[in-house]
Amino acid sequence: MPQPFLQIDTISVSYGKNRVLDGIDLDIAKGEFIALLGSSGCGKTTLLRTIAGFAMPVSGAIRIGSRNVTTLPPDKRGMALVFQSYALWPHMTVAQNIGYGLKLRRVPARDIAITVAETERLLGLTGLSHRKPAELSGGQRQRVALGRALAINPEILLLDEPMSNLDARIRLQVRHEIRALQQKLGITTVHVTHDREEAMVMADRIVILNAGRIAQEGRPETVYNHPQTGFVAAFMGAENRLILSGGEDGDVIAIAAGASNAACRVPRLGRVLSGGQIEARFRAEAATIAEMSPGGAHQGEGLVLSGDVVDVSYPGGLWRHTVRIGTEMIQVDAPRAVPPGTAVRITIAPDHLFLFDAPAGSPPPAQPHPVPVPDEARVLEASPF
């Protein structure tokens, strides 16, 4: 970790009696792009607003370099915030919006015009100088908001879900535009989002927040492939969840045979489990599906589950199967559709299987699932819904 540039030191924020952020610690290097990722209400926007100076922490400090800015008003922090709503001033033109920060700094009008023209060119807004925000499309407004922040050449750029109001196709394009611009200008950036993919493709480092605390931080591929908690695993797309029994056994984790799964041993990879009940999580695309062969006892690598297909749909690319394992339902993607009612074997490779201590109060390991009654299966198959 290089010398931290923006340092967030055990920040806690409360709204009344409600503690929104609880001891957040985060060091950000100069030029780094950080994504704050979390579901709504996790405190990510509050953290951004605290960095910007619009929310006061009850404890902790924020430093830029060696400068403590915790009690400074927002206009003295050298940061620029891009709002989710864009917050463009409706009574000013595009050029006035972009140039306002420079006007405040008493930059001569001629230089302002040059910077504004340059910013407009950079963001593809050329020719829109004299329009009012009401006369712009959503994407154009978003770029004006970005241009207004960039024009003052801030040390730190703060982005509050700037793409959530754009339609999906523009969003994909803007992601890359913002990322490329950030790299070109080398601005330290903190980006708040609830979109996992957006955070993954844009950020150098992802910080996942949950209930006012940092759940995990790291490079996108680390967080994606090595989630440290069940929450992070779920947030990174491993929505399938089963409770199994087992525990550590030297360098491996041994999972005991259950009603719907065979016994298996997977490498420990530094994981620490206290034993007893295990929460297993995996992504729909990490599992493979195979029709149950009459021979039965296939002993594959990784966790093997038996179940039956309940539903199948085609979201595009792969077929998505809903499979019943005992009383649980899981999603499994496969290149080929398996009709509902089929008894199947699901295999999850060891490096795609995330194992955690089951939280207290989890239901006991999967009960044996009811033997599929052929009639029932046929009804499901024939059902138009």
Place this chain on the structure above:
Amino acid sequence: MSITFNGLPASLQASLRLSHLWWVPRGLLLGLLAFVIFGPLTNLVLWTVAERWYFPNTLPISYGFSFWARVFSPRGNAMEALGNSVLVAVLTVVLALALAIPAGFALARLKLPFRGLILIAFLLPQAFPNLPVYVNIARVFYQLGLNGTILGVVLVHMTHGLVFAVWIATAAFSAVDAELEQAARSVGASALRTFRDITLPLAMPGLMASAIFVFLESLDEFTGSYFVGAPDINMLPLLLYTASGGGNYQIASITALVLLVPSIGFMLVVERFLKSDVLSKVGH
């Protein structure tokens, strides 16, 4: 109407025929509305040019402008009253807005305790019957030496005007999105600069609307002007009262017409100011 609708059910044909008669109720309604609005005004205009008009006659017996000469004669003091009225109204607007802008901003933005109570407090002078309130104000003003001064009348008019000014200003500032102000702070504007460059221009249509209300209220105000101003400060409504009380409808009507001039003039000025793309931003 001889068009036939072959193949259409009878009920539909009937309703189509009925739809041609829609203008009848609509026309009646609009006519009634026009009469309610313009009827009294027509009567007023007729009175201003009537030389003689007695009871059984529907229209004046003879027309002329002799009463206009009397109103505008040097002894008629209509012009003095007009000047006083406009001066008082302008001063009332300026003072009321000077108070309402900071008060409205504070009420809209700060988390003040008893915010509702403070807003209600401005309504209090209106909650009581005007007469006892103004009689007592006149008594206090007499002791302070404010009776019979322009300032005294302005202050009385403000008790009236502040309700509109503060309430409308509070609404106007509330309608300005706080994020617009935060965006200005974020690019380096101080709190004061933000207010000047962002908040005030965006709240301006609402503030202008409150100015119209205060101005018109002040121009019309009678009771307070009578107790605090008369007889030293002559105002148009007082002139109107004296003329109507004396049964001189011509002079009263001409005075009323004169009273319309500053009202309409002020509305035109403000409307012109509002029109330039600001009006479209009301509540934006």
